[in-house]
């Protein structure tokens with residue numbers, strides 16, 4: 001069945017690849033961007049910034065007025081800050097939570113009345129492997145994704161009665177603009193910073209892994225199947241075997257042992 005789909009953050013990465021594939025598959029796709037976006041293609045472009053509540057309301061209104069329904073909301077847009085917790089600027093922390101969590105909450109709340117009215121709908125929320133384990137020097141990113149996890153688990157039970165499904169996506173490392181964007185949001189460090197050496201060592205591991213990340217098209221192709229699936233799972237972990245295994249072993253191993261493994265991986269001394 002062809003669907004009316006609203007997806008956030010289509011100027012790059014997963015959003016760009018997924019919106020394009022969904023539209024080519026015949027769905028009616030509305031994709032959001034923040035800045036002017038020179039685009040000629042099958043996706044309907046909407047201006048929306050997750051930290052601007054009015055722009056969120058207007059984007060949802062436009063889709064509802066034009067199509068009369070929203071079958072699928074894909075909460076994809078997000079940013080990735082980094083740095084030691086102690087020296088993270090307040091501004092970065094707020095921006096991280098406002099974009100990844102509160103913005104996603106606002107948009108979901110705008111879409112829910114329409115889905116309730118329809119008696120159906122699917123909301124796909126982008127978490128991360130970092131939403132299932134706290135990652136060193138990515139604390140506020142992890143916190144924003146943990147928030148999405150808790151929110152999604154609670155929402156799933158509240159909206160079951162209206163036939164609305166909530167799906168979580170946990171990607172591993174993929175080659176998107178995620179890494180280059182994070183450079184804008186790194187906490188400032190220097191030789192006088194007591195975290196500097198450890199941060200540099202760990203950041204090196206993070207960036208090496210990201211540079212070997214998979215093509216976002218792989219995830220986009222998987223998402224197309226999830227959107228089309230009649231009985232989707234409530235969570236999809238999409239990444240390398242090591243990333244997938246890390247989620248499993250966290251559940252099995254004693255907390256301390258799992259922490260030693262993560263510390264070794266991230267070169268925590």
Ligand SMILES: NC(=O)c1ccc[n+]([C@@H]2O[C@H](COP(=O)([O-])OP(=O)(O)OC[C@H]3O[C@@H](n4cnc5c(N)ncnc54)[C@H](OP(=O)(O)O)[C@@H]3O)[C@@H](O)[C@H]2O)c1
Pocket residue numbers: 008009010011012013014015033034035048049050051075076077078079080099103126127128129170171172173174175176177178179181213
């Ligand atoms: N890449 C990975 O390895 C990875 C791993 C796990 C989870 N994820 C998650 O996957 C999702 C997509 O990220 P990506 O990897 O595709 O990164 P990306 O290439 O940087 O794309 C992020 C998108 O979000 C948009 N965005 C950022 N702030 C926004 C705001 N305030 N309002 C509206 N849109 C905003 C960006 O728009 P602008 O162009 O205007 O900045 C961009 O279109 C994110 O939720 C991310 O946390 C990614």
